[in-house]
Amino acid sequence: MIQYILECIAFQLLFLVIYDFFLKKETFFQWNRLYLIGTFVLSLILPWVKIEAFKQQVPQTFAQYPEYLWELQNEAVVVQFQESASWNLTWQEGIFYGGMLVALMLFGLKIRQLYLLRKSGKKISYPLFTQIVIENSNIAFSFFKSIFIGDKVLKMKHDTIIAHELVHIKQRHTYDLLFFELMRIVGWFNPLVYVYQNRISELHEFIADAQVSKEHKSDHYEQLLAQVFQTEHISFINQFFTQSLIKKRIIMLQKSKSKKVWQLKYLLLVPMVLGMLFYTSCEMSPKSENDESINGTSLSTSVDVPYAVVDEVPIFPGCEDADDKRACFNEKIQKHIGKHFNYPQKAQDANIEGRVSTMFTISSEGTIENIKMRGPDKLLEDEVERIIKRLPKMTPGKQSGKVVNVPFSIPVQFVLDNTTSSTSNEKTYMNENDVPFAVVDEVPIFPGCENADDKRACFNEKMQQHIGKHFKYPKAAVDANIDGRVSTMFMITSEGTIENIKMRGPDKLLEDEVERIIKRLPKMTPGKQSGKAVNVPFSIPVNFKLQ
Numbered sequence: 001m002i003q004y005i006l007e008c009i010a011f012q013l014l015f016l017v018i019y020d021f022f023l024k025k026e027t028f029f030q031w032n033r034l035y036l037i038g039t040f041v042l043s044l045i046l047p048w049v050k051i052e053a054f055k056q057q058v059p060q061t062f063a064q065y066p067e068y069l070w071e072l073q074n075e076a077v078v079v080q081f082q083e084s085a086s087w088n089l090t091w092q093e094g095i096f097y098g099g100m101l102v103a104l105m106l107f108g109l110k111i112r113q114l115y116l117l118r119k120s121g122k123k124i125s126y127p128l129f130t131q132i133v134i135e136n137s138n139i140a141f142s143f144f145k146s147i148f149i150g151d152k153v154l155k156m157k158h159d160t161i162i163a164h165e166l167v168h169i170k171q172r173h174t175y176d177l178l179f180f181e182l183m184r185i186v187g188w189f190n191p192l193v194y195v196y197q198n199r200i201s202e203l204h205e206f207i208a209d210a211q212v213s214k215e216h217k218s219d220h221y222e223q224l225l226a227q228v229f230q231t232e233h234i235s236f237i238n239q240f241f242t243q244s245l246i247k248k249r250i251i252m253l254q255k256s257k258s259k260k261v262w263q264l265k266y267l268l269l270v271p272m273v274l275g276m277l278f279y280t281s282c283e284m285s286p287k288s289e290n291d292e293s294i295n296g297t298s299l300s301t302s303v304d305v306p307y308a309v310v311d312e313v314p315i316f317p318g319c320e321d322a323d324d325k326r327a328c329f330n331e332k333i334q335k336h337i338g339k340h341f342n343y344p345q346k347a348q349d350a351n352i353e354g355r356v357s358t359m360f361t362i363s364s365e366g367t368i369e370n371i372k373m374r375g376p377d378k379l380l381e382d383e384v385e386r387i388i389k390r391l392p393k394m395t396p397g398k399q400s401g402k403v404v405n406v407p408f409s410i411p412v413q414f415v416l417d418n419t420t421s422s423t424s425n426e427k428t429y430m431n432e433n434d435v436p437f438a439v440v441d442e443v444p445i446f447p448g449c450e451n452a453d454d455k456r457a458c459f460n461e462k463m464q465q466h467i468g469k470h471f472k473y474p475k476a477a478v479d480a481n482i483d484g485r486v487s488t489m490f491m492i493t494s495e496g497t498i499e500n501i502k503m504r505g506p507d508k509l510l511e512d513e514v515e516r517i518i519k520r521l522p523k524m525t526p527g528k529q530s531g532k533a534v535n536v537p538f539s540i541p542v543n544f545k546l547q
Helices: 002-023 029-048 067-072 091-122 161-170 171-187 191-225 243-254 260-279 324-342 343-350 378-389 455-470 476-481 508-519
Strands: 056-060 075-080 122-125 130-133 140-143 147-149 283-285 292-294 295-301 354-362 369-372 406-415 482-494 499-503 535-546
Touching: 002 029, 002 191, 002 260, 029 171, 029 191, 029 260, 029 324, 029 535, 067 161, 091 130, 091 147, 091 171, 140 171, 147 369, 161 171, 161 191, 191 243, 324 378, 324 406, 324 455, 343 369, 343 378, 354 378, 369 378, 378 406, 406 535, 455 508, 476 508, 482 508, 508 535
Parallel strands: 056 283, 075 406, 130 147
Antiparallel strands: 122 130, 140 147, 292 295, 354 369, 354 406, 482 499, 482 535
């Protein structure tokens, strides 16, 4: 979204530069009106437009991840749909919606100001407009089909002013101003919206002056040169007396009509819009010239060190003073996903659930890049991508004292509430004695990890070694050309035994092989929470891939 906003503002700035330098001083007022409204709308649409013929491959810093990297981070985040899920707002969203609310309130005050003027004035109906006379005032402006005029103005020669405001009414200038007023509410943070509204308001006066001066030129000059009276400062009304505009209006009235040949200036829009389309149609390429191939999968030659083995893991904001920054990182990732999770409504309606494995790189600048997903449905993948994109900037990881790119993977499990799988009698793990592996105080100790400094990392490493050591591709699955991912979850009980093994995979042959491997896991020292032995659910995906 931020990229979209920045692109819109950049396009608007370019359009305004063209207007101010090449078109503003010309007398093609109606063309300029169309230009201002049209280019603003274009700036909102262009970032979404992708022209197939303009698509270019722009190299990106990182390429696809090798297959083995997807399995180095094993703690799954189980996100379950709840009917009473609360609406979470980030501080950025709070500022954005707060600004919109303030802008909306200001708009409401302006409407109220008009309402009070209309209520206090004397109304006189005419065929083309309603005249509202304001006592003891010298205002003069129009709003839709109403002309507000002070009784002091009526004492002067005011027929030219009425004719001027009628042009605004007939050409529906109020709609233009209200459009930009609404854009000011949505895009209150964008200064160019205010510039656009100012330009269109100025142009409206030029249009009305040009029309009225054909019949009342001398009288019109007299009114414009008169002393400027009190005016109502409302941004979406057409005021006759506006001090800042008087000089510009007189200059424009004195200006000779522009030659038609100068209408060719509008052709400047063509290369500009084509350039914008070219930019928005560019795509990131999956490879760069410096990529090399590993096991048939491309890997960037940039310094990438997997999270599981990097010397110093990236530091998540808030973990700077943590004794175990790796454990703190895992805990913060879990909390971030839980906080920003929102089960897609379409996925609920279609009863879609399952595991989405995601991998992304925490770059050497600490930014999140090259997000990749593998899941059962694009709806779930898009939700995970949205969550990962909202991760904050971090202190980058280091290897041998040098900052590096750190690929990180984590599976996210989508579970619908009160649903039962037709192929599994899977029961819910979570009760008061179950503590997920990612957040348990003391993880279960795999035999051989008793003296390890980082028992969590040692557990992951030993688990990988165990699966690799005992893995055997079922011959029947090879003959049937069956491969795919088997997601398995099991419980390391408070006694250290392996129980309640559950699998989800593309075929029972593969599921049985994973179950055989998991059953061979040794007895472990149980995990502890607040000093008490607890059951620790653990999940890990196993990929079967035919060469």
